[in-house]
Amino acid sequence: MSGLDLDTITEVTASVREVFAAGTGAAVLAKALDELGWTEVVEADPAIATTILFSEQGRALASSRLLDDVVLNQLGSVLPAASGSRAVLYPRTGATPGTVGILLGAVEDDTEIVSMAMDENGNASWCLRPASDFTTEAITGFDPTCGWSLARTSTAATAVAAAGTSWDDARAAGRLAITAEIIGVCASALELAVSHTSARHQYGRALASFQAVRHQLSESHAAIESARNTLAAAYAASPEHGGGAWAAKVAKVRAGQTQAIVMRRGIQVLGAMGLTLESEMHRYVTRAAALDALLGGHAELAVEIGTELLGGAAPARVVTI
Amino acid sequence: MSTTAAPVEWQTDVDAYAQALRELFSDDPAFDQWRGVHHATTEDRVRATATLLGHLYAGGWNRFGWPEAVGGLGGDARHRAALYDELSAAGLPVPDPCLLMETLANPLVHFEPGLAAEMLPRWLRGEEWWGQGFSEPEAGSDLASLRCRARLDGENYVVSGSKLWMSSGATATRMMCLVRTGTPESRHRGLTMILIDVDSPGLSVRPVALASGLNEVAEVFFDDVVVPADRVIGSHDGGWGVAMYLLQFERAMYAWLAACVALRRFYELRDRVMTNGGLPDGATRRLGECYTDLVSLRARSAETVRRLSAAEAVGPEASVDKILLATAEISLHDLARDLLGDHFLTGTDDGADEWRHDWWYSRSATILGGSSEVQRTILADHVLKLPKENA
Structure with missing residues (x-):
């Protein structure tokens, strides 16, 4: 059960939406959340607070380093105390972890970059290096407005702590927050598709009065709802019920599948408008793709789940009554 | 566990109830007789899994989730959900009669608690189970166009027409049917829900085999079947509301x-x-x-x-x-x-x-x-x- 009642959740959601609508410079965002009394909201119900914050970030197509806080929050007892600000270097599929990775926003030169490195025996450890050890290059490919950058370093780092299960925990927390963000992106994209097809007429009727269009939008809705429910269940599942890393992986697979469905349908029902820079649809499509890939895309994670199951894994039920 | 030993706390503590079910299914070897059993026909499967209901009932286990006034031991839908989950997790079948119990017993309890008190315990014991008569040859997804007619005649309704796709239709002993009591054009307004005994004169059942060869469903014909008016679930012409519930x-x-x-x-x-x-x-x-x-x-x-x-x-x-x-x-x-x-x-x-x-x-x-x-x-x-x- 939530520590926040429905009215509070509605109110907080509306306030966070305004914060993102007003623009998201890191400092602006931090100040606005502070004014909202965000710390108290998080204390009352961290799962709902994270879900609201990241869903709204997704809705607004905003970009920030808020995910770093979620990840670092899991590492409080593992890393040495921070002397200044920290940022997280996210692994990039196919790249050596720790020396190449993704930063989700701008960092100061003296910001400590937290990265996970893997030795040849597969042992993971945490490394700390100043941002000045890295060269960065803005990521501009499919989602040029993501605000992320690719960071590289040739400086060797000393491991400050064995990662142990903290990597699983930190990654799981990150995956749940990204799931919420993908849900937000999808919800906004569906709203755009609904409003476009309701307003535009062909053959003397609104597009959204044609069954072929209506059913595609309904499928998008069902997919988004299933991602929401899976996310809530993953947050609610205790470790002995398959919560933690396993449930987070399942939730992220579901979110990744959801964005694939919602974006495919969204592009289709917008007609050629969905392919243009003039419609916002492309921004949802590309952001959802970037978020899907962050900390493991749905195809890759589904293979991981399948591999574990074929290896005889007997995961707990994740969802109980 | 004897019936009287069921802790009253389970009414509100679903986790404790589920935990007790887990222990029961792993400790009681009697349940092995229902594990991994293959049945050649649907009729065999329904009857065999109904005996599992009887065994559960003897221990009071499947009475949770139903009000005490109708033969249950209190609790709510979560208890029933936990039972189905624990049965499945323990490699046991969910008894076939539970499928329609979930659909039909809830409106029965809500609209006709008297009938529920009389009939639900037998269902919970696996002694009888019912079919649901909604679809017809000419009314599937478009339910409000159904035509099976019930005419009020004194203290009775006289039902004529047919129902199709009735699950467990070949073995059910009663059928909860949505029938037309208004004009043919009355759509969802002129419908009534009524409970019909299968052994009523004029009622005949034709099992319908799916492509698997199993009689999963049936077609039921009503040839001026007389049904007492006190078998209406809800009110005359109030069937759509019951169906939506x-x-x-x-x-x-x-x-x-x-x-x-x-x-x-x-x-x-x-x-x-x-x-x-x-x-x-x-x-x-x-x-x-x-x-x-x-x-x-x-x-x-x-x-x-x-x-x-x-x-x-x-x-x-x-x-x-x-x-x-x-x-x-x-x-x-x-x-x-x-x-x-x-x-x-x-x-x-x-x-x-x-x-x-x-x-x-x-x-x-x-x-x-x-x-x-x-x-x-x-x-x-x-x-x-x-x-x-x-x-």
């Missing part, structure tokens, strides 16, 4: 129950194929995706069951549950068919037989209880509030 349970609890069973079958499939070399390309990913479908379905339907148990009205959004259920059922059984390969097509053992039967039955997931097309239209109309199709 009933559909909440059908969409929500049926999805949960089916998800519990599907997860058991998923693991049975996994156990069978994990030792096979040479799975086809993509098998690993599909297993992961199918598992994800099942967890998502559980997450969704558990949430809806919790809302039902809190007496919240579950409206058109329950169509999401139904869509997810259909997706998961189709995905699991197509996966089984593909991974089992030749064994699915030509295997002669009980296991192969069961997967073939289940594959055919899984095709009904997008059809029965309101087709996937109807569910998508409900979401489009009432949740997304899109412009109407015929505006």
